[in-house]
Amino acid sequence: xxxxxxxxxxxxxxxxxxxxxxxxxxxxxxxxxxxxxxxxxxxxxxxxxxxxxxxxxxxxxxxxxxxxxxxxxxxxxxxxxxxxxxxxxxxxxxxxxxxxxxxxxxxxxxxxxxxxxxxxxxxxxxxxxxxxxxxxxxxxxxxxxxxxxxxxxxxxxxxxxxxxxxxxxxxxxxxxxxxxx
Amino acid sequence: xxxxxxxxxxxxxxxxxxxxxxxxxxxxxxxxxxxxxxxxxxxxxxxxxxxxxxxxxxxxxxxxxxxxxxxxxxxxxxxxxxxxxxxxxxxxxxxxxxxxxxxxxxxxxxxxxxxxxxxxxxxxxxxxxxxxxxxxxxxxxxxxxxxxxxxxxxxxxxxxxxxxxxxxxxxxxxxxxxxxxxxxxxx
Numbered sequence: 001x002x003x004x005x006x007x008x009x010x011x012x013x014x015x016x017x018x019x020x021x022x023x024x025x026x027x028x029x030x031x032x033x034x035x036x037x038x039x040x041x042x043x044x045x046x047x048x049x050x051x052x053x054x055x056x057x058x059x060x061x062x063x064x065x066x067x068x069x070x071x072x073x074x075x076x077x078x079x080x081x082x083x084x085x086x087x088x089x090x091x092x093x094x095x096x097x098x099x100x101x102x103x104x105x106x107x108x109x110x111x112x113x114x115x116x117x118x119x120x121x122x123x124x125x126x127x128x129x130x131x132x133x134x135x136x137x138x139x140x141x142x143x144x145x146x147x148x149x150x151x152x153x154x155x156x157x158x159x160x161x162x163x164x165x166x167x168x169x170x171x172x173x174x175x176x177x178x179x180x181x
Numbered sequence: 182x183x184x185x186x187x188x189x190x191x192x193x194x195x196x197x198x199x200x201x202x203x204x205x206x207x208x209x210x211x212x213x214x215x216x217x218x219x220x221x222x223x224x225x226x227x228x229x230x231x232x233x234x235x236x237x238x239x240x241x242x243x244x245x246x247x248x249x250x251x252x253x254x255x256x257x258x259x260x261x262x263x264x265x266x267x268x269x270x271x272x273x274x275x276x277x278x279x280x281x282x283x284x285x286x287x288x289x290x291x292x293x294x295x296x297x298x299x300x301x302x303x304x305x306x307x308x309x310x311x312x313x314x315x316x317x318x319x320x321x322x323x324x325x326x327x328x329x330x331x332x333x334x335x336x337x338x339x340x341x342x343x344x345x346x347x348x349x350x351x352x353x354x355x356x357x358x359x360x361x362x363x364x365x366x367x368x
Contacts, residue, residue, distance in 0.1 A: 034202075034203045034207050037206065038205075038210035040210075041213030044217050048220040048224060052220060055224060055227040055228060059230060065237075065238040072248045073244070079251045079255045083254070085301065086261070086262060089301065089363055090335070093336065093361070096324050096336045114343045115340065116340070117340040117341075118336075118340075
């Protein structure tokens, strides 16, 4: 029988022990797992980058078509703006014909006009003759009821006598509510 | 240093190396993962963009047809509102309209210089003083034709006086018209 007199820490250890094997295996597995994690994500990233580049290339294929569409749209927008501006210009001026029609509609039979002046300053001056004042009142009332005219004011009424016939020369100023400048 | 200590130092060095390798792998892996996640979102955006671009590109034939329509409109507008007054063309047009409406032009004169339109700096108006003789119906026709003229002409001022007393249609009118011939200031 041999008696080992060496202290425990100096005694020769066995080359393989279960705790050591487990520790080394665990550490190796962990290292492998981290490397796999890193590698997997690297390849995943590369794959996604490739996918991204493909998409960018696919989008680039349509670049010319999109540029053409944008050019067309810009042109259409310009023409539409132009049309709008022309319509705006139209609104800057008084509706001459509509004024005439409205005047004609508002005119009683016993009144005849001698002068109509439509000015750009939202003003309409009319001169005419009437056989009586009542008809003139009706005329003014008709004018005030017309949506095209804002207000009317009787500027002057003068009596004219031609033999046995008495007529009234009048001047009326009407606000039309529109003007060119 | 005895053999035991050497082993210990080697073990410590191996441990440090292991930690560095494992740490590098984890950190790099996480960085790749983060970038992948960002990229997934970018790809989603690009896919949507591709879908939208593809749909938009498919409208090109319709857009081209629309372009032709608007090109024609633009050409008409260029003639309707040109960049210069083009007196010669306007005179001919005015004469044609007067002839069509049966109105007699007694005088016609363009005022010096162009006025600008309020709130529309891109446009200018050349004012024309036109004296006409017509009947009421003819004047109405003339004004209607002016609205449909080949040029953008607006009636700025209009004074109508009776020239001679008559019956109904025979009532002759002296008309003093101030017409604004609109042109574009720019190209």
